[in-house]
Amino acid sequence: MLRPSSMRIGLMRHFPVTEPLPKGWLTEGDLAKWRQRYDAAEVVVGPYDLGGVEWKSCLSSDLSRAASTAAHVFSGRIFYTSLLREPELGTFNTGRLRLPLLLWKWFIRLAWAAGFESQKAKRDEFRSHVSTMADQLEERTEDTLVVCHAVMMLFLSQELERRGYNGPKLKVARHAVTYVYER
Numbered sequence: 001m002l003r004p005s006s007m008r009i010g011l012m013r014h015f016p017v018t019e020p021l022p023k024g025w026l027t028e029g030d031l032a033k034w035r036q037r038y039d040a041a042e043v044v045v046g047p048y049d050l051g052g053v054e055w056k057s058c059l060s061s062d063l064s065r066a067a068s069t070a071a072h073v074f075s076g077r078i079f080y081t082s083l084l085r086e087p088e089l090g091t092f093n094t095g096r097l098r099l100p101l102l103l104w105k106w107f108i109r110l111a112w113a114a115g116f117e118s119q120k121a122k123r124d125e126f127r128s129h130v131s132t133m134a135d136q137l138e139e140r141t142e143d144t145l146v147v148c149h150a151v152m153m154l155f156l157s158q159e160l161e162r163r164g165y166n167g168p169k170l171k172v173a174r175h176a177v178t179y180v181y182e183r
Helices: 028-040 064-073 101-114 117-139 150-162
Strands: 008-013 057-061 078-081 144-148 178-182
Touching: 008 150, 028 064, 057 064, 057 117, 064 078, 064 144, 101 117, 117 144, 117 150, 144 150, 150 178
Parallel strands: 008 144, 057 078, 057 144
Antiparallel strands: 008 178
16 A cells, blocks of 8 residues: 555654652662653653644553653554663663763763664664664554654654655654654
């Protein structure tokens, strides 16, 4: 079946959550504990923007913050998948090294970009998820809303762009705002 040329894909980041960003100097273990709390945190339901599109279908990350957001913003059947999760991180084994969150973010980005052995498998697995998800989206024939997470949205938007879709250039997606891509 041919895909209509006007089929749209909307990428939406979940609602904000109740777990604040960590402050101060953190070890890798502190960061991992914070991420567990963040993954389990409740969403703060608020206003949302569907990008002016009446979405016909919805895919969502199976993590609770995205799943809860999808249930609030979409009234039809929602398909949940682990392919839309944020990337997992390998263990850095940095011991008692303490860094502020901003430096951890840069350290993680550098480790991914440079293909550090501790991160390479997780990075490659995540890239595979992005590609598989883009393949699945291209097979769809109706306007589809995708509710997921900031990093997934960044990589998925780049993959859609590589495949000929037009849409906004993402850096850090805003919560509960839909970014529309079409070709």
